[in-house]
């Protein structure tokens with residue numbers, strides 16, 4: 226038995242017959258590509274010595290707040306949000322704002338016909354953020370870019386990494402397990418869902434890099450999953466999250482910050498991730514078509530099969546978070562969690 230949590234949040238019903246579908250898999254509804262990838266050429270030169278990376282520093286000292294997009298080259302909502310923010314001429318009144326378009330090489334090969342292929346060039350750029358990979362002998366397009374960005378990231382106090390999901394599920398802030406992350410996510414007050422998770426076995430994300438993961442350091446990094454990759458609303462969610470994030474860091478002027486802080490806040494819900502299902506075999510299959518945010522009522526319900534072994538829910542009212550559609554050994558298939566607040 227399962228039920229969906231807040232089914233009204235799930236997209237659907239607005240499919241245009243002319244729309245191109247992206248990221249489809251057997252059993253899933255085709256998802257139209259409603260967003261246009263912006264031309265980022267005007268931002269190539271940067272002002273930091275790193276292409277596609279801009280920093281603006283106020284005369285008054287303050288924190289360094291960084292917004293990053295395109296960690297995955299096909300997640301264009303963040304590119305749209307930050308492109309607009311640059312055109313709007315965002316500037317800090319104190320501290321520093323950095324805007325970075327990360328995996329630009331992957332973004333270059335973005336195609337509306339097959340948008341999933343531009344996630345990365347050589348490897349997932351959001352799995353390379355540990356010291357051993359960054360300082361090791363291995364090389365890839367993504368590692369080279371990460372190594373270029375790293376000295377700048379080492380100076381960041383607040384980071385928001387903007388993503389989107391293949392699945393049609395509500396936006397969620399992935400806050401990590403440290404209290405400082407949850408506290409700061411609450412200060413942002415957006416979107417409705419916070420998911421507290423420890424990360425992937427497949428490699429470290431930027432959110433969990435260095436000082437961000439250190440409970441002794443005040444530095445905070447959050448990852449927002451803004452909604453489905455190609456849905457129009459996803460770019461709006463990314464934009465709102467980005468501005469609210471800046472307002473919460475204190476780098477904006479009072480009038481600008483207040484304009485965002487005044488917007489109505491929804492009651493926020495916290496989902497604690499308790500388990501990750503990591504794929505062990507080549508024949509991994511889900512038992513049903515899951516999009517995410519399904520609540521499985523009974524403990525012990527079979528949700529997947531992996532190498533002849535049943536994967537069961539560990540407790541009643543178990544929430545499925547971001548079930549994958551692409552199954553590869555060593556990768557996360559789904560996270561399991563429960564509502565905490």
Ligand SMILES: [Zn+2]
Pocket residue numbers: 296297300388389
């Ligand atoms: Zn992503």
